[in-house]
Amino acid sequence: MENLKGACIIGQSGGPTAVINASAQGVIQTALASPQITRVLGAAHGIKGVLADQLYDMGQEDPGQLELLQFTPSSALGSCRYKLADPDVDDTDYKRILEIFQKYDVRYFFYNGGNDSMDTCNKISKYMQRVGYPCNIIGVPKTIDNDLSGTDHCPGYASAAKYIATSCMELYQDARVYDTGTVVIVEIMGRHAGWLAGAAGLATWAGSGPDLIYLPEVDFSMEAFLADVKRVYEDTGNCLVAVSEGIHYGDGTFVSEAKTSATDGFGHAQLGGLAALLAESVKRALGVKVRGIELSLLQRCGSHLASLTDVREAYLAGKAAVEAATAGLTDQMVALDCTRDASGYRCQTKLIPLTQAANTERKVPLDWITPEGNGIRQPFIDYALPLIQGELQRPLAHGLPQFAHLKKVRTTDMD
């Protein structure tokens, strides 16, 4: 496609991360500096903001505040979970998007998100090609789940991994101070892939982490789990367990949703979540002191523990998206291409077709998991450890974080 000139839109979508705003910063700053991009628009709550004509003029923002985006967790522009219909069935949304693109002469569209967001991006891209509206569309990957395919890893994963590993190291210290013994069960995000729970293994590798780790890649057995905990507890006097929220039985039922004895069949398991449910099961089976801890949202917004490597790569992914689009490329997602060898870790961006990235899930290879299904093996460490390197020099005020405050000047207010 030829070199286009016009406005661009950047949207954020899906669950936020500690570094998704670093990608937004990469897109916005690069776009603002591009001679081909006449106006940089931020979509409020992703594609919903495009549909609702809720767009912010990013050129009106204070450059100092844009610079703070890399230190600000969550989605500064707002996010959404909105799935576009199949355009062959219902093209209402697509027509509206085209209308907005035409209204602002949008020739570049950048969408920052995970699997579903790449699906959105892909559908819009294919529609614009079909109706012959020239617009270069590039996806910018983001997900703490790390389950996007076609990329070595996803911006957002490493910072969550660093948060999880560090927190587990601290919990390991805390959970063994008494001579009376405790079982602590830490619930970690990851509905279908165990990349995040596996990151708890970095703590174990560092000498202060979970004794047992359960990933959704392996079918869960309550019997084997209780036997594992009993063995470790009897051997060492304590037991620290990391579990992925997505662990499930052989029939596919999530453990968190199964009606176990811990809920007495009243189906109230969701009141406390998986960690509380497993804690109750251990308490009943082994009669020991046990505590369930859910890392919950903390693990995805813990920007104070962000990996510098992650922040840099997230920014680069945003920058690369704009550079690719203004060079005439479209219908692609930025991916990370990494090598790990004796000379260290290197990462550069590449492009893969949006179709390849959308709607596929990448899981932890089974041979990276112990044969017993209760821990991770060295290849996982070799993969994940380089990603969590480096600490951010965060700007602080009065000992507390400083986050970006965007003015969010609406384009409609300016007309």
Add this chain to the structure above:
Amino acid sequence: MENLKGACIIGQSGGPTAVINASAQGVIQTALASPQITRVLGAAHGIKGVLADQLYDMGQEDPGQLELLQFTPSSALGSCRYKLADPDVDDTDYKRILEIFQKYDVRYFFYNGGNDSMDTCNKISKYMQRVGYPCNIIGVPKTIDNDLSGTDHCPGYASAAKYIATSCMELYQDARVYDTGTVVIVEIMGRHAGWLAGAAGLATWAGSGPDLIYLPEVDFSMEAFLADVKRVYEDTGNCLVAVSEGIHYGDGTFVSEAKTSATDGFGHAQLGGLAALLAESVKRALGVKVRGIELSLLQRCGSHLASLTDVREAYLAGKAAVEAATAGLTDQMVALDCTRDASGYRCQTKLIPLTQAANTERKVPLDWITPEGNGIRQPFIDYALPLIQGELQRPLAHGLPQFAHLKKVRTTDMD
């Protein structure tokens, strides 16, 4: 009391904190350097280690590892929750302690803990005086709860406060990314005093924190709580709430233990804890999306977010204890004496009688809480903000914390 010469014992007791090991480091390093102290012994699991003759020779430790104690959360020597009997009723433990003191010629005893630990320390001190065994005994304060009286604040509180405030700032960013609205309820430690939950107000003060904060100093009303949440949610589209685990109804019943409609009277509230229970109540009453988050152990072991001020004061408290004891003082607790004025914050140590410190609880003044009982006022900020200042330059290996590894050479193994 005259200048004594002999061995010393340092013990840690009660729930661990991010900086209790900094106090231990202050005691151990100062004691090792003291010409009056012939041998520095660490008690395994506090007073239980004394009773069991499980003592470590701290002189055998690598000085580099002792230096790492200030960065290591939890109780490196092990902790206990052991309440000594009234010596007039049963003096078995006291006779055993005297026996151990005599065995190792212990002339200095330092006990590092909270209310109950100061009670232990006080009882031992009084017993040794009564039987005429010369031994200088000094308590070193520690508790994230900040409820020890006679001291401006307690080492350990500030680091937990900084963790809570920072985490709430991040959660505030995360919990408002969608245009669909969410209520997030954060459960914070503090069974009887609201110092920790109040620290969430530092996040609000910094512009990114809870809309509502409930402390145990004020009787809780579920009706008023639900009305507060409804109002904030309707006004702003979201609501972030911080609650102390110790909130209770007018009749003294803890909300976490009450059989509310959220538990259907089956009494399973403990499965998920207070945050899950309140989340369920909000969901039922308002029909909105809600999430409960329990900071759990994370808030007391989060040494990666420790306050430099706290670490320094914790170390100083340990050092001051040894200096006081070797100068001939006994039967005292180290306290912090602080001033906050236009010229800044200053802190020095002082001594108060152990009897004064033991078994009394200091609560948040009622006029530091809003009249509605759902937030904190400026005096709380003025009090707490200076305490969370400064960041630790933590030693890291491969992007993860480095904790002290003590050899723990047993004295009995050396005999």
